[in-house]
Amino acid sequence: MTVLLFTIIVLAGAFCAGLLGSLTGLGGGVVIIPLLTLVLGVDIHYAIGASIVSVIATSSGSAAAYVKEGITNIRIGMFLEIATTISAVLGAIITVYLNPSFIAVMFGLILMFSAVMMLRKKVDHSDNDTSGKLATFFKLNGSYPTAEGPKSYAVHNVVGGFVMMFFAGIISGLLGIGSGALKVVAMDNIMRIPFKVSTTTSNFMMGVTAAASAVVYLHRGQIDPGIAMPVTIGVLIGATVGAKILIRTKTDKLKIIFAIVVGFLALQMIYNGLSGKL
Amino acid sequence: MKKEAKSVFVDKDIQFILGTLLRVGVVTAMTVVFVGGLIYLLVASNKIADYHVFKPELAEYSSISAILSGVLSFNGKAIIQFGTLLLIFTPITRVVFSVFSFLIERDYMYVTIGLFVLAVILFSLSNKLVG
Incomplete structure (x- = not known):
């Protein structure tokens, strides 16, 4: 395959990955890595390097839209x-x-978990009951604006959330994905942070986390310009278009279709991994 | 209570600036990647794309100094990597700004936490972690 053809195929694939990733909230990396490895036979280390760069691009790109609403809890993110x-x-x-x-x-396995998480109805567990000493000490509790004025929330189980985030970071560094599904578990389910805050805060963290591992990948030669270029451009454009469509579309059916596709990709990855083809 | 309201206001201002900064960073980085990509394709479009085996020893632009010297000779691959570097630095800049905003609020605990996060990233940037 020539470089030109390779670039065009990856560009088109990355566009679709970014589009679907932003429509379903799953992110682009989970689709682009199977595409590169299963379809184009790219070594998984290169695929991981290219994917992490696209994670930085999409998270930083969409953060601009998020921060306007002013509900990112920078302290939770930084902590x-x-x-x-x-x-x-x-x-x-x-x-x-x-x-x-x-x-x-x-x-x-992570792909399957993400697909299940995508289909599950999200339940807001947030409340303003008394939270633990750690949340108070680290000033994690906050409030966000609603139509009826600012609404306060309390952060729970700081240690549990911290440990889960550590796990999410390892997965992100190992696999080159944003591991948004794991971050949702940590912030929504364990720490019980309201959606409005957890979505934007998780996005804020994703860019910084990805940058930290991207630097290691870069030094190791895992970020190849020939792959990273079409992947990053494609995913970013796809995600931008997706965010525009998202405002006026219902995504329930799309999510089910996408979950089936992702489940199939997950099985393929596991099968190829077990049979030593990757 | 009054003090709290003011700090929320400052927070919002800073967050707005940060949002704009992030967008500018991403657009700039992607423009550089795009230009580099065009130059790269002009030179290499008919070559064979072979990524079947991971060969880190063949990576030409895997350090900041190599990337910078490649950019000066208008090498397409080096320019793409330079754009990638700009992209990597975008969220890092956001952490730097957050540290300053904590400093303005005199929240020294979070200044320390922010500096620690920066230190982790800078440590990995120092190229000591890859053998």
Whole structure:
């Protein structure tokens, strides 16, 4: 395959990945890595390097839209970044020593988990009951504007959320994805932060976490310009278009279709990993 | 109570500036990647794309100094990597700004936390972690 053809195919694939990723909230990386590895036969280490760059692009690009609403809790983000940056760097260091088959299987499992999380109805667990000492000490509790004036919320189980974020960071560093599904578990389910705050805060963290592991990938030669260029451009344009469509479309049916596709990709990754084809 | 209201206001202002900064950063980085991509395709479009095996020893532009010297000789691949570097620095800049905003609010605990996060990133940037 010539470089030109490769670039065009990856560009088109990355566009679709970015589009679907932003419409369904799953992110672009989870689709682009199977596309590169299963369809184009790219080594998974290169695919991971290209994917992490696209994670930075989409998270920073959409953050501009989010921060206008002014509900990112920078303190929660910064506090949890202690966990995610350390673990993302760790993950990025370990990943090259792992067998590609093992990475593929793990990727498949995370993919399945993300698909299930996407279909599950999100429940807002937030409240303003008394929260723990740690949340108060680290000034994590906050408020966000609503039609009826500012609404306060309390942050729960700081230790549990921190540990879960550490895990999310490792996965992000190992697999080159934003691991948004795991961050949702940490922030919405464990720490019980309201959606309006957790979505934007998680996005804020994603860019910083991805940057930390991207630096390691770059030094190791995992970010190849020939792959990273079409992946980043494609995913970013796709995600931007997706965000525009999202405002006036219902995505329930799309999510089910996409979950089936993602589930299929996940099985493929696991199968190829187990049979040693990747 | 009054003090709290003021700090929310400052927070919002800073967040708005940050949002704009992020967008400018992403657009600039992507423009550089795009230009680099065009130059790269002009030179290499008929070559064979082979990524079947991970060969880190063949990576030409995997350090900041190599990227910068490649940019000066208008190498397409180096320009793409330079754009990628700009992209990587965009969220890092956001952390730097947050540290300043905590400093303005005299929240020294969060100044320390922010500096720690920066230190982790800078440490990985120092190229000591990859053997």
